[in-house]
Amino acid sequence: MSFAQLIQDAWNEQAKWLVVFRPLSWLYRGGFLLNKKLYQSGIKQSYKAPIPVMVIGNITVGGSGKTPLLIHLVSYLNSLKLRVGVISRGYGGQGPFPAYVDLDSTAEIVGDEPSLIVQSTGVPMAVGPNRQQSIELLLSKHELDLIICDDGLQHWALQRQLEWIVLDNNRGLGNEKLLPEGYLREPKKRLASGTVIEHSADPSSPLNMHLEAAQPYLLNKDLVTTFDANKDFYAVVGIGFPQRFYKTLENMGIHQFQCHEFPDHYEYELSDLQFEDANPIITTEKDAVKILAILKNNPDFKREIWVVPVDAVLSPACYETLHAQLKQLGLKLPEGI
Template identity: 70%
Template structure:
């Protein structure tokens, strides 16, 4: 297990030894506040895009359900004839940047989450660490009403008109400490300055702006094994490389998969075929985010015949979320049709 995975595990368990990292958290806070003040004071330049920008992010390290939420919002906007585009840092991608993303883009080039977003929605999308360059590249080839920034909540160089923060109620804020003692990117007070979408286990009446993940039927990734049937009672190799693996294990439990060997990898892991090769011949079960990387591996290794089952999830948003979105877009001049 890598150092990063050890720390991730300690965060999830709120291990007491993390207190030794508190001096580093103080340095992180100092650097974070200094950088933010340089943008707020105008010493550093803030880019204002020619169309409204909506940022969807989180204040925690690791998964919060942000990508399924973004995919669902894009589909909703497309259904209402709003011309939406998406930008992203492209974590895990090697570039060159900025780059446009299409349905054939390789995750190794543009990142796993951008590849998944475009494969799910066909939305115009550009990736790269320079958000301004990504927006300008996107607008060169598309006329857009709105740009959604996938993550970038702490990217102060980008002006934004709408901010949504996804907060996983199951995971919470841990020990409420900043990096690296805890997994907060910003103090929890940040939640009072943006729209918070609460990711709950199921429909929740206690908070109006909420979402939950609806689990779909597992599907087979191997096109050459289409005769294989899914059997939840069999033993699986659960391969997962996301920020909060525990959520995937909870998903497996919900669909009745309880016999599996967990194989955890870092978030945005660059998989090799050896990562999918185990001493046993049990089927693999994984997430959609990981699966976008496995597709290329299967095409490069046509003799790989271990079934790979993918568990799809879809964000289900409360009606209040959609009503709030409509109001916020109207405030920046975007009308629903």
């Protein structure tokens, strides 16, 4: 087990021994607050884009459901005839940056989540650590009404007009400690300064969402077979909170699977997909964009690889809040909204 996986498991279990990291958490907090203050005071310069920016992020490390939410919002905003562009850090991508993301872009170059976002929506997207450069690249190619920043909640170099913070109640805030003693990127009180979207199947807030799984599809396009939930599967997953995926499988009636977890944004190799028997693999769409490259380079690999797509389902209050926020920004919506 890697150290990253060890820490991830300890966070999820709220292990007592994490207290040894408390001095590092104090250092992290001091450095984070100092950096934020430098931007707020103007000592460090932040960039204001010529069009509104909406940040979708979280205050925790690991998965919260923000990518399915972003994909849903892009599709919904496009249905309102708003011209939307997306930027991202492009974590896991090798660049060079800034990089424009299109349907031919590979996860190796631009990152797994950007590849998934563009494949799902076709949205104009650019990635790179410098968000200003990414926005300028997008605006040099497209006329846009709104920029959505995937993650970047703690990226104070970019000014934003809207913040949606996804709070996954399935995972919660753990021990509510900052990195590395806990998995919080910011103190809990940060939730008071943005629009919090509760990710939960049993929400307590009117602003909520949940994920619904759709019918699994076969990643191996050359294989002809049908999905059978009663088979024995290898659940191969490299996301921030794999337990959510396992719960999804169980809710779909898939109960016979062996868990094979890898770190978030893991770069798969062929050996990671090879097992002693011929049982199928089942995985997430985020993992699939990287596994697909392995299949293309290894056409003789014939094991079934099933992908579980998920859709974000938002409460009515989310749309009402979004409409009000967009109108405050001066964006024109269709009549009746």
